[in-house]
């Protein structure tokens with residue numbers, strides 16, 4: 001299976017939108033190992049520190065910087081670069097920010113996707129496209145079993161609603177126009193919360209924790225019993241990569257959507273993550289405190305049986321293996337003893353691949 005990955009991605013031209021973000025930087029690193037040629041489009045570097053900068057990825061790829069709401073610029077890049085595969089990750093990805101700046105969230109999440117679909121109608125070279133939305137695209141009715149791909153879409157905050165609308169937009173574009181373009185194959189991917197080294201986004205659990213703990217401060221936890229389908233960022237990334245390969249091999253999946261989440265027993269409350277982190281970060285402290293009040297749902301689980309059946313994809317890391325990868329990455333970063341974080345990150349990918357391809 002590993003050989004299939006290398007064979008498929010080697011020398012392919014891959015366009016990643018949102019390449020400077022957390023997932024984009026991991027995806028770029030994995031694809032560089034497979035000798036792909038990467039083109040990135042992002043409007044900015046969303047955090048400081050930034051994984052993209054730490055890994056010095058700008059030197060290893062072709063880096064475009066503009067807002068995807070600019071239709072003409074996007075069209076020009078797509079026409080001139082002619083990518084073999086597109087992973088569309090760019091988005092305003094933070095729920096709390098969507099309350100503060102709804103317009104920017106809708107523009108980044110929906111208008112950018114609209115521009116991309118419109119341009120893809122007329123592409124003339126074979127192209128595989130994976131549109132990254134989110135588990136939050138489902139109407140959350142606090143269901144105890146996992147959401148399936150056919151379940152009702154919805155969202156009570158701008159981020160979730162914009163992801164649900166991206167799915168609806170995708171469906172109408174596919175069924176009305178895109179299916180006619182025989183050069184194009186396109187799917188959407190809905191993953192749950194991901195964690196991994198190098199994330200510093202606001203209002204996300206791990207970045208908030210490590211930023212405090214690295215300064216010996218106490219982290220205030222909004223909801224220690226909140227359950228999320230946690231998965232390591234590499235699990236989702238290898239899901240997206242497997243999906244593009246399958247899209248090439250199996251035209252029947254053209255136009256479908258796929259969930260990528262851990263099994264139900266791996267959906268754990270926040271407090272379990274903190275306790276697991278304590279095994280390597282000995283001195284960490286946290287306390288419960290109700291802070292900034294935006295509506296958060298208590299549980300959200302995904303049913304990923306379709307990905308298991310058609311892509312043979314499932315989360316392979318155990319809960320402790322996942323947390324150990326995350327905590328070790330940040331330990332190394334904050335100790336500043338290991339300057340070659342690109343190598344260290346690649347070592348983590350090696351470890352992950354041994355489990356992903358063999359377990």
Ligand SMILES: NC(=O)c1ccc[n+]([C@@H]2O[C@H](COP(=O)([O-])OP(=O)(O)OC[C@H]3O[C@@H](n4cnc5c(N)ncnc54)[C@H](O)[C@@H]3O)[C@@H](O)[C@H]2O)c1
Nearest residue numbers: 018020021022023042043044067068090091093108193194
């Ligand atoms: N991180 C998670 O836990 C998670 C979970 C589910 C889904 N997702 C989805 O995965 C994708 C990547 O998430 P992330 O955590 O890496 O986000 P991130 O905030 O780290 O990065 C976002 C990226 O998108 C780019 N971007 C944003 N708006 C843009 C615009 N208008 N034009 C061009 N570029 C723009 C930013 O420059 C950045 O490169 C997003 O679509 C997000 O909704 C993330």
